[in-house]
Amino acid sequence: MADKVLMKGNEAIAEAAITAGCRFYFGYPITPQTEIAAYMAKRMPKIGGTFLQAESEIAAINMVYGVASAGKRVMTSSSSPGISLKGEGISYMAGSDLPGLIVNVQRGGPGLGGIQPSQSDYFQATRGGGHGDYHLIVLAPASVQEMADLTIKGFELADKYRMMAMILADGTMGQMMEPVSLDFDIKPEPEKPWATTGTQMKRPHNIINSLSLVPEELEEQNFKRYEKYAEIAKNETMYEEYMMDDAEIAIAAFGIAARVSKNAVNEARKKGIKAGLIRPITLWPFPKEPFMKAADHVKQFISVELSMGQMIEDVELAEQCRRPVTLCNRAGGMIPSPEMVLAAIEEAAKNGGAL
Template sequence: MSKVLLKGNETIAEAAMRAGCKLFFGYPITPSTEIVEYLAKHLPKGGGTVLQAECEVAAINMCFGAAAAGARVMTASSSPGISLKQEGISYLAANELPVVIVNINRTGPGLGGLGPAQSDYFQSTKGGGHGDYRLIVLAPSKAQELYDLTMEAFDLADKYRNPVLLLADGFLGQMMEPVQLKERKEENLPPKDWKTDGCKGRAKRKIASYFLVNELAEEGCRRWQAKYDQIKEAEQRWESFYADDAEYLLVGYGTCGRIAKSVVLNARKQGIKLGLIRPITLWPFPVKAFTSHFDGIKGIVTVELNAGQMIEDVKLAVNCRVPVHLYSRQGGMLPHEREILKYVGQVFNLPVRGEA
């Protein structure tokens, strides 16, 4: 099977088309703009539609209407644009509508910068809008995963009737790597018999998330939480790298996960039993990845491109049984392998050679 050289954002767009996405609504914002540009050029050839909305708020509400009608639909933006979409995302979750949302994370807060960052972790995993809701959040770390996880995002959205967020950053969105364009495998997904069909009179439900009776509101909330519990049990995903015999663990996702692999290999050359847990689902967070390491692990370092956000979920996952430390860079700066390994040596009092 041949490979093609694509920019990360183009890879996401190509995967969306091959996943059966027929509608895209968005508003250009760097560093995600190539997604809408690529789709605008290629999606209409297959009978799809790309519409540049007047703003991000309009775009997410267009996605709402398309998803309610049963279409596979996607939107993409970067951090400030995702913030503007939050009310609409909350409405999507409440009405159980499947939409794929792509965030090519900027630095932040505010307008931020265009360098790689992971400062939207809380917004993505804790529910950035109002109310008790969750998004399934996927975190690719290389071009092939940008492709594979985009395709999977559409299936997960349909399976659970829930918005799915693909969270990447400016490094992943702009880099170029060879990608294997795999043939699509049809999933056994349930029929969309819940979709609205308007004035035809056959609609099996109405679109509404406003309750005037508290008892009905609680019933709806409990139904959503039951679904989220099901997702937490079934969809935790991660990669273990030299973790089976590790005495110390790095935890990093996305771009940090790529860098952390080299740190682990360099540590192993020095006789340090370092391993890596790379979360692929940020929500549900892969708590199961840590349960087998409670007894053998002496310490953990999370590597993050923010002020320390994922570290909170790691601490919850290990239930305070293991010390957890943070190594972070911000503002678009990527850490070097040597500085991470040096920090591991400092916090755990390990002998680390300067040129790892």
């Protein structure tokens, strides 16, 4: 108990990144993630690290590109509109096969939107966001402890697969305070023989670039990258199942929506309704298997989201439309209440689980 600390989700991300060996942070302030930058500004100078408030999000992501090229652990963070600005740099990093961690503490949109929590950047995060064929490993924390744990996991996966990972959180996760254990088991950083660290006249030049002059070569790079993605989908998918063994109504929800849904599932069970929850922790790769398996005994899925319904498409794809999937959602910075989710479960149960 005594070695726990009380942290905001944003602070937990920053502290975990430092623990993971990240000594370079570049960002530009935007609510609701500014505490990440503020924390880094305080801590980095004391441990010989670099905190730099860039002149824009575009500058920040290109600084990330530079440090990643040199083989060092590096991160940037922003919120929805800022992530859109970083899109070009993210695509260039994907095209250069560079590791790094991007944090998106989402707010309501589109446009400047508002400062209240949202999950409406799901498509942007899981489909790429920038141009070209690529993916990010997308991790969705549902507690302050997971904000820290998945930050460390994100750095490890990024280095392991030489690609970017993203923490897709929301304003609630960033702002809420919970006790956290910062006792982490950090694996040693892998060697990065590809990094541009100076040849010392002992090896050929390493070149980091996303430009290909020969289309056949560019195609080959894309094929190879997608073989890597298939391997990640096989090995790194994470999810949590709650009361799913005998569930007839299954909620799909991540992040804050999953916390709300868990309460609703508990209330539904008290009323004798067999409800359960599947919580994807990796949004890409999406955990298809638990949904396919659940479709054997579930009568209806309900996707609970802080958006107009984005993950619902992945749920339908994952269970191959074997059971109906309905949407229970709020948008624009509003959060579904446990009562609202419970009502959706009851409605599904009343209809015999069919539409």
